[in-house]
Amino acid sequence: MTNVLLIIFTISxxxxxxxxxxxxxxxxxxxxxxxxxxxxxxxxxxxxxVNLAFVLLETIVIKAxxxxxxLNYVMKRNRITRDAEPFLPNFVSLILITLIVITTFILSxxxxxxxxxxxxxxxxxSSLFTGLYIxxxxxxxxxxxxxxxxxxxxxxxxxxxxxxxxxxxxNLGILLDIFASVFLLGIFVNRIGDVLKDADVxxxxxxxx
Amino acid sequence: xxxxxxxxxxxxSGLLFFNRSRVMNYLLVAAFLILQLGFxxxxxxxxxxxxxxxxxxxxxxxxxxxxxxxxxxxxVYHSYMYLGSKQDNPGHTAIYFAAMVALLTSxxxxxxxxxxxxxxxxxxxxxxxxxxxxxxxxxxxxLEGTWKYVFVCAISITLVFIGILFLSFSLPxxxxxxxxxAHLLRxxxxxxxxxxxxxxxxxxxxxxxxxxxxxxxxxxxxAKDKAPSPAGALMSSVLMNVGFVGIFRFYTVIxxxxxxxxxxxxxxxxxxxxxxxAAVYMTKVKNIKRMFAYSSIEHAGLVxxxxxxxxxxxxxxVLHIILHAFVKASLxxxxxxxxxVYQSKSMYDVGNYFKYNLTGSxxxxxxxxxxxxxxxxxxxxxxxxxFRSLFEAGYLWxxxxxxxxxxxxxxxxGKNIFKLLFSPPVExxxxxxxxxxxxxxxxxxxxxxxxxxxxxxxxxxxxxxxxEAIKNLPQ
Numbered sequence: 001m002t003n004v005l006l007i008i009f010t011i012s013x014x015x016x017x018x019x020x021x022x023x024x025x026x027x028x029x030x031x032x033x034x035x036x037x038x039x040x041x042x043x044x045x046x047x048x049x050v051n052l053a054f055v056l057l058e059t060i061v062i063k064a065x066x067x068x069x070x071l072n073y074v075m076k077r078n079r080i081t082r083d084a085e086p087f088l089p090n091f092v093s094l095i096l097i098t099l100i101v102i103t104t105f106i107l108s109x110x111x112x113x114x115x116x117x118x119x120x121x122x123x124x125x126s127s128l129f130t131g132l133y134i135x136x137x138x139x140x141x142x143x144x145x146x147x148x149x150x151x152x153x154x155x156x157x158x159x160x161x162x163x164x165x166x167x168x169x170x171n172l173g174i175l176l177d178i179f180a181s182v183f184l185l186g187i188f189v190n191r192i193g194d195v196l197k198d199a200d201v202x203x204x205x206x207x208x209x
Numbered sequence: 210x211x212x213x214x215x216x217x218x219x220x221x222s223g224l225l226f227f228n229r230s231r232v233m234n235y236l237l238v239a240a241f242l243i244l245q246l247g248f249x250x251x252x253x254x255x256x257x258x259x260x261x262x263x264x265x266x267x268x269x270x271x272x273x274x275x276x277x278x279x280x281x282x283x284x285v286y287h288s289y290m291y292l293g294s295k296q297d298n299p300g301h302t303a304i305y306f307a308a309m310v311a312l313l314t315s316x317x318x319x320x321x322x323x324x325x326x327x328x329x330x331x332x333x334x335x336x337x338x339x340x341x342x343x344x345x346x347x348x349x350x351x352l353e354g355t356w357k358y359v360f361v362c363a364i365s366i367t368l369v370f371i372g373i374l375f376l377s378f379s380l381p382x383x384x385x386x387x388x389x390x391a392h393l394l395r396x397x398x399x400x401x402x403x404x405x406x407x408x409x410x411x412x413x414x415x416x417x418x419x420x421x422x423x424x425x426x427x428x429x430x431x432a433k434d435k436a437p438s439p440a441g442a443l444m445s446s447v448l449m450n451v452g453f454v455g456i457f458r459f460y461t462v463i464x465x466x467x468x469x470x471x472x473x474x475x476x477x478x479x480x481x482x483x484x485x486x487a488a489v490y491m492t493k494v495k496n497i498k499r500m501f502a503y504s505s506i507e508h509a510g511l512v513x514x515x516x517x518x519x520x521x522x523x524x525x526x527v528l529h530i531i532l533h534a535f536v537k538a539s540l541x542x543x544x545x546x547x548x549x550v551y552q553s554k555s556m557y558d559v560g561n562y563f564k565y566n567l568t569g570s571x572x573x574x575x576x577x578x579x580x581x582x583x584x585x586x587x588x589x590x591x592x593x594x595x596f597r598s599l600f601e602a603g604y605l606w607x608x609x610x611x612x613x614x615x616x617x618x619x620x621x622x623g624k625n626i627f628k629l630l631f632s633p634p635v636e637x638x639x640x641x642x643x644x645x646x647x648x649x650x651x652x653x654x655x656x657x658x659x660x661x662x663x664x665x666x667x668x669x670x671x672x673x674x675x676x677e678a679i680k681n682l683p684q
Binding site: 110111112113115116124128132135141144148151152155158159161162165166168169172173175176179180182183206207 | 326336350353354357360366371377431434
């Protein structure tokens, strides 16, 4: 069952490559949040009940509800246009993300360790590089944040791989989540809409040598 | 005591955030400084005594904590000077001091933590508190600096976390408490090499954002440029040391495993590229603060070279990072005064500084000599030791390349500093230039004096502490 969810997660990465509209990105992030909830539920069932409840609550409340709603709010408030504005055509993105997944797949063959199941490694590393890819090839600040959130989801999956043995690490992953939410809140809600009328990376190019 | 310190300092930070009265602000900041100094002395007297399970004041932690405490006093003083000269509104001042106290506290906690995950948490906190400092001016450019800094640091903190996860995979048997540095050191030979390599790459890359090395150095430059100069001084001294602590402690573990020489190669490449990048940008950069920031990158690269070379290089690396913190802090403090005279950071607008601020220009001249490691600077001693260790370790070609790059850096640094000090400025209106009181440069002379003292005639206890800090590295 976990494998099915993880594979759906990987497919959502591919979908991210060809999505046109920012709303689709937000929907994908919601779906990923729900998938993470499912994976965490199945994987962590052995850890103590309070911690499990906390982790599950966090994934469903923050990842699947709060962050997508918040991104929606930011888009409306700052009147961000709906297009994701990639630098590269979607077809190329799809090919590249597929290549990323295949490469990590091949790389995972180098693992001789039986304790860690390889699929976690593959999914986590592919979402790390997909996230970085989204960050470098999209034009808007908000898509950069979305790319970061994809990376974070990948990291959460990786932490689930040892979740039963070290629940502390899953909690640390949640801390990372909270950190990201704080910086999102701090920067976006406060000012970026007021100082920069259209949150676009082009406006953030004055600091250089 | 660690518990009292953390609770007290974060409490003070919270109170500062809500406080709008000027007198209360002075009192709270003074209380924090006393707490900070008291804590440093207490931890020094209780060396290697673990508190709250996760905090152990080992020799390296104490050395850097003392460095932080020494720098924090002038940093607060210059912050008052800086804010006083700008008539900021009380709300912004409150956020500034709250963020500064939170930054200093989380940096101290990160120095002392004996567990890689705890270090990670406090590094995260430093990013948040530093971003409030960078954003202090609240204009477009500081927003850009803040955004870039936070974003790059967020990604690098995620990379460190991935590294920690890989590290936990590499352990033979997992357990809740297993990621403390002491335990990792004991288990070092048994760690799984495949995961350890991945862990090292991710953790190293992540911490380079704080230490200021290739590949993640970029955000730090913008941040040090846009932050107010006292905050910039903290960021290129004590905050850099946080990155160093993270890398150094993990490197100590790595040095007992089979991947040691492989890790050395990674660090060597990053260090050489950093010095190269610093050399290239130093020749081109026209902003004084950014020039200092690039000089920090050069020094971070040199410190890493010391680690790679081994032998006496370890000693030199630790001494270098401490002395560099003093030099760079004093340069940034002085930069605040330069800005008050010329109202500009650009190389094109400044000049003839000797005429407008004699004591300040003495600091600048000395600071230049010290930062480029000319005698009597303590950095001269450490760089000399590093070169010797590189030579002894057989990295002759590295030595040649580094020396060439350093020559370029000295030339570029000197060109800009001498323009600032001696050439007359173009279209500069002399009337209404702010008179800087000589006493404001006192802290910089003291810091530079410390660099000479600790470099040329270090007290026995200081040497002993550095020896303790590097005792776990292979000799």
